[in-house]
Amino acid sequence: MASEPVSIETLRAALHLAQAGGFCSFEGWVRNTNEGRPVDGLDYEAYDALATKEGERILDEAMARYDISHAVAMHRTGSLNVGDVAVWIGVSAPHRDAAFRACRYIIDEIKHRVPVWKNERYLDGDTQWVACHHTHRPHEHEHDHGSCNHNH
Amino acid sequence: MASEPVSIETLRAALHLAQAGGFCSFEGWVRNTNEGRPVDGLDYEAYDALATKEGERILDEAMARYDISHAVAMHRTGSLNVGDVAVWIGVSAPHRDAAFRACRYIIDEIKHRVPVWKNERYLDGDTQWVACHHTHRPHEHEHDHGSCNHNH
Amino acid sequence: MRIHLEYFAQLRELAGQKLQIVETTHETVGPLYDELRETYGFPFSPERLRVAINGDFAPWTQPLREGDLVVFIPPVTGG
C-alpha cells in the first residue's frame, strides 16, 4: 500500500532474476469515464494493515499455485487523477505461461479481497463511493468471496 | 525490430490513453540457462523487413479480436546478455480481461510467426542456433503454423 | 464490554466518525452490526460485508471480547 506514486523501475527491480525468462505486469489506470459518467479522478481509502496482510497472502498463494520466480504488487491510496497508476502487479517466471496466469490471479484476487475503496470524483463536481465491481470471473480460479452482490 | 535497447517508458507512452483502465505488458528476458546449460547470452538475427510486416499484422489481428485501446510490440536484434529485454509487448484496454488476452495472443503469435532466430552463447564457449521452441499452445487461439516440429 | 470500532469509506461517512468506542452486551458482531446499521442507516445487509477483528478477517460468529477492534468491511472496490 502506497500513499504516494512509486517508480515502476523500483518495483520491477526485485523481479529481475537471472533464472526468469518471462515477465508479465498489469497496471490499473484511472479512466476518464465510468458507466458513461466523465471522471475527474478518484480517491482510494484502504484499511492499510489488513490490506497489506491480505495482499501478502495473495502473493504467497500465487507463488504456491504457479511456477514463478517472484511476484510484487502495489496499490495506491489517496487522491489520483485520470491516467495515474492505481495498482501495479509484476510477476517474473522461468516461462511465460506461469507469469501470465499468476499475474491475472493476483489482480483478480486483489480486486475481490483487499480492503480498498474507491470514491469517484466526477467532472460535474459530484462524488460517489463505487458500489461494486462489475466484473465476472471467468477464470480457472473462479470462486465467490460473497463480498459483492450486483445490485444495479 | 530494434538493434539497440529501447526505453520501456518510451514504449509505454503511446499506450497511455485516457479511456484505458487496464494495461498488460509482457517482457521476454534472456535467461541464464536453457535446457540445463548455463547461458552467457544470445544473438538474435531477424529478417527485418518481413519481421516488421508480420509483427504489424499480429498487432492488427489483436486490435480486431479484442476490445483494446492500443498495442505495441518491440523485438530486439543483435547481441544480448542475461537479463536483457529481448521482447516487449504492451496492451492497454478499457478493461483488464481484453488487455491480458490480447497481450498473450501477441507474444504467442510473435514466437510462432515472426522471422527471428536465436543463437545461444553458452558459458563453455559453444554457440548454437536454438532448434525450436518447446512450447505448447493451450490457448483459445490455438492453431499450428507448421513451422516447428519438435524433434528432441 | 468495551469494543473499539474503526470505520472506512461509506460507513465512515455515514457514522460521521473514524473511530468509536461502544459499550455493548452483544456476544458476537452480528447483533452489534444490526444495532449500528439501525443507528447510522448503513445500506449494507450483513451478507454483503466481511468483518475483521483485531486486524484480521473473522467469522461473524466469533465471540467478542473486551477491547476488541472491530471493522466492518463494505464490498471492496480496489484495483
Added chain:
Amino acid sequence: MRIHLEYFAQLRELAGQKLQIVETTHETVGPLYDELRETYGFPFSPERLRVAINGDFAPWTQPLREGDLVVFIPPVTGG
C-alpha cells in the same frame, strides 16, 4: 532465370554466404530448395520451412519469376 537468395541464421552459416544469385530452370521454389539443401547440407525438410518471395510469405507452389528474391525461413525462435 536468375533468382536472388538471402540466407538467415543456420542456413546463412551453412551456405557460407548471406546473398546469392542462382541461375535456375525450376518453376517453383520446392525443387530449388531441394537442390540447395543437397549442396549445402541444410538440415530442414521443406515441411519445417516457410518461404518468402519478394518480402512476403508465399506458397511453395508460387511460380518463380526472373529477379525474384527468395528467402527460406527456418523454424523461428524469437521472443
